[in-house]
Amino acid sequence: xxxxxxxxxxxxxxxxxxxxxxxxxxxxxxxxxxxxxxxxxxxxxxxxxxxxxxxxxxxxxxxxxxxxxxxxxxxxxxxxxxxxxxxxxxxxxxxxxxxxxxxxxxxxxxxxxxxxxxxxxxxxxxxxxxxxxxxxxxxxxxxxxxxxxxxxxxxxxxxxxxxxxxxxxxxxxxxxxxxxxxxxxxxxxxxxxxxxxxxxxxxxxxxxxxxxxxxxxxxxxxxxxxxxxxxxxxxxxxxxxxxxxxxxxxxxxxxxxxxxxxxxxxxxxxxxxxxxxxxxxxxxxxxxxxxxxxxxxxxxxxxxxxxxxxxxxxxxxxxxxxxxxxxxxxx
Amino acid sequence: xxxxxxxxxxxxxxxxxxxxxxxxxxxxxxxxxxxxxxxxxxxxxxxxxxxxxxxxxxxxxxxxxxxxxxxxxxxxxxxxxxxxxxxxxxxxxxxxxxxxxxxxxxxxxxxxxxxxxxxxxxxxxxxxxxxxxxxxxxxxxxxxxxxxxxxxxxxxxxxxxxxxxxxxxxxxxxxxxxxxxxxxxxxxxxxxxxxxxxxxxxxxxxxxxxxxxxxxxxxxxxxxxxxxxxxxxxxxxxxxxxxxxxxxxxxxxxxxxxxxxxxxxxxxxxxxxxxxxxxxxxxxxxxxxxxxxxxxxxxxxxxxxxxxxxxxxxxxxxxxxxxxxxxxxxx
DNA sequence: TTGAAAGCGCTAACAT
DNA sequence: ATGTTAGCGCTTTCAA
Numbered sequence: 001x002x003x004x005x006x007x008x009x010x011x012x013x014x015x016x017x018x019x020x021x022x023x024x025x026x027x028x029x030x031x032x033x034x035x036x037x038x039x040x041x042x043x044x045x046x047x048x049x050x051x052x053x054x055x056x057x058x059x060x061x062x063x064x065x066x067x068x069x070x071x072x073x074x075x076x077x078x079x080x081x082x083x084x085x086x087x088x089x090x091x092x093x094x095x096x097x098x099x100x101x102x103x104x105x106x107x108x109x110x111x112x113x114x115x116x117x118x119x120x121x122x123x124x125x126x127x128x129x130x131x132x133x134x135x136x137x138x139x140x141x142x143x144x145x146x147x148x149x150x151x152x153x154x155x156x157x158x159x160x161x162x163x164x165x166x167x168x169x170x171x172x173x174x175x176x177x178x179x180x181x182x183x184x185x186x187x188x189x190x191x192x193x194x195x196x197x198x199x200x201x202x203x204x205x206x207x208x209x210x211x212x213x214x215x216x217x218x219x220x221x222x223x224x225x226x227x228x229x230x231x232x233x234x235x236x237x238x239x240x241x242x243x244x245x246x247x248x249x250x251x252x253x254x255x256x257x258x259x260x261x262x263x264x265x266x267x268x269x270x271x272x273x274x275x276x277x278x279x280x281x282x283x284x285x286x287x288x289x290x291x292x293x294x295x296x297x298x299x300x301x302x303x304x305x306x307x308x309x310x311x312x313x314x315x316x317x318x319x320x321x322x323x324x325x326x327x328x329x330x331x
Numbered sequence: 332x333x334x335x336x337x338x339x340x341x342x343x344x345x346x347x348x349x350x351x352x353x354x355x356x357x358x359x360x361x362x363x364x365x366x367x368x369x370x371x372x373x374x375x376x377x378x379x380x381x382x383x384x385x386x387x388x389x390x391x392x393x394x395x396x397x398x399x400x401x402x403x404x405x406x407x408x409x410x411x412x413x414x415x416x417x418x419x420x421x422x423x424x425x426x427x428x429x430x431x432x433x434x435x436x437x438x439x440x441x442x443x444x445x446x447x448x449x450x451x452x453x454x455x456x457x458x459x460x461x462x463x464x465x466x467x468x469x470x471x472x473x474x475x476x477x478x479x480x481x482x483x484x485x486x487x488x489x490x491x492x493x494x495x496x497x498x499x500x501x502x503x504x505x506x507x508x509x510x511x512x513x514x515x516x517x518x519x520x521x522x523x524x525x526x527x528x529x530x531x532x533x534x535x536x537x538x539x540x541x542x543x544x545x546x547x548x549x550x551x552x553x554x555x556x557x558x559x560x561x562x563x564x565x566x567x568x569x570x571x572x573x574x575x576x577x578x579x580x581x582x583x584x585x586x587x588x589x590x591x592x593x594x595x596x597x598x599x600x601x602x603x604x605x606x607x608x609x610x611x612x613x614x615x616x617x618x619x620x621x622x623x624x625x626x627x628x629x630x631x632x633x634x635x636x637x638x639x640x641x642x643x644x645x646x647x648x649x650x651x652x653x654x655x656x657x658x659x660x661x662x
Numbered sequence: 663t664t665g666a667a668a669g670c671g672c673t674a675a676c677a678t
Numbered sequence: 679a680t681g682t683t684a685g686c687g688c689t690t691t692c693a694a
Contacts, residue, residue: 051382052671055686076407083428095426097414383687386670
């Protein structure tokens, strides 16, 4: 069984409180005793019991991360970023995967909430009402979503869409199809809007195509409709969709970028490997995770709701041009 | 602030111990009082503080999962499986990503160990010695690796290789190149051996090609050497490598499967999307995660080392034939 | 079947 | 600068 603070105290010939102080407020203890304590800690391999500490300080030193699907490379990257930054602060991370289930999400969050100092909710599927309710009695940071009075970090969808459009228009495209994701998705709404605005500014035309699952299969399903609009370029909700679309176009013998140009969003690893390699708007995924941790830690140190409200980071995407975009075909 | 057990006790008109019992050993308490307690719990939205409980029971109800790289789809899948099964048992999961760093791994494990009932180590990079030392004072289950006296679950690499070889030999291939992963990797060693044995049994020839990083780039790097061996088929350490290899072959104008057949291992989502779609040995990734949880929980309930030692699950791969394999070209 | 009391490992007043 | 005391929220003997 592991050594306790009393074991250390006994070995160092001091009281438990002194050991406690030597560990958490070193400057308040005599250098000599501090050394003796350090030696005892070393000898016993003592590591404080964080649960016991948490019981009294009210801080667990743990945070939770909730994502819709760990197997989705986008979320995996965010998780990796959260991970890395949390470690730097010696904070452990609970990870929960809701399997894209909004109902399960709320339950999971409630369960996790009791064991952590705060929660990072990445692209939560829960309703605004549920989200606000959760934020009421838990420290929460949102990624990829906004909610009334809840701090969070989002991507500049508008700016990303603007870059994609500028690129396509420069290549001569005048009619661009948009394959949207889930209607209820916060990102879909903002990306649609950004795209629409950017196209308007360039005097180009937007052709919206249904709403599709944010998956490879969704892209396969969307391809024919996108082509049927007569657009010479297609922008998709994310890279997974774009890659599915690419596959279907290939199957139909439609050349990319010869006949149609394709642009994705995210820049997951797979996009580099697609054929043709996918032009996309790179979103700083790991950075989103890192910043979310910083934000959460800041909230914990200053739980004043006044400060938190309106605390919102915005991350910018970067256009990555690869082989799936080229000049618009001459009519 | 959250309700405590005393609040519930007061509201129900009983003592805290009764509440405790009503919750964890319901049959030991009168039905009527049990109902009153339940009502109070409901009304107050009471949820027991797990840290406090853990302090006394010595069980945290948490487990830890350590992986080399969350962004690798293979590990993401395992994590998802762990996740799902842990939730069923109302166990929360700490996830730690070591970034493929063996040194960081040991430190991370030590830190996590204090906060959990047990640890699942997936493809750990640590040395056998370190691993055994860790298993000394922590409940550990290994995935994708074996170590003296530590329970774990592994894949039947031998059987998987046998299936791949049978497939290729049936297609007329007589010389097969093997692109190995990291030399220190447990999987590499066992896959090499399995492949070698299977080929020997069929009277076919093995051409080993260097050791490469288990990544897309590794596959790109391996392609030319694999082709230079004169083999008509290539088996790679994993799908990521196979996909990189596919890309390089395509760039060189070498047709797959016309000139060369390619087989990967894992069956990550990306493999279905590759062009040509990748023939591969599917490993039950999520299932590995689920079983690891079961195994760990079993170890916790029966910490007798005698039982644990030798407890080892074996999972079997399944050959998935797609478009990257075809008849051997006629000389 | 229930309650009272003790204590898990730690920190935070309060003394000294 | 250090020790003493009390108690975080819970479970678990031990009595009743």
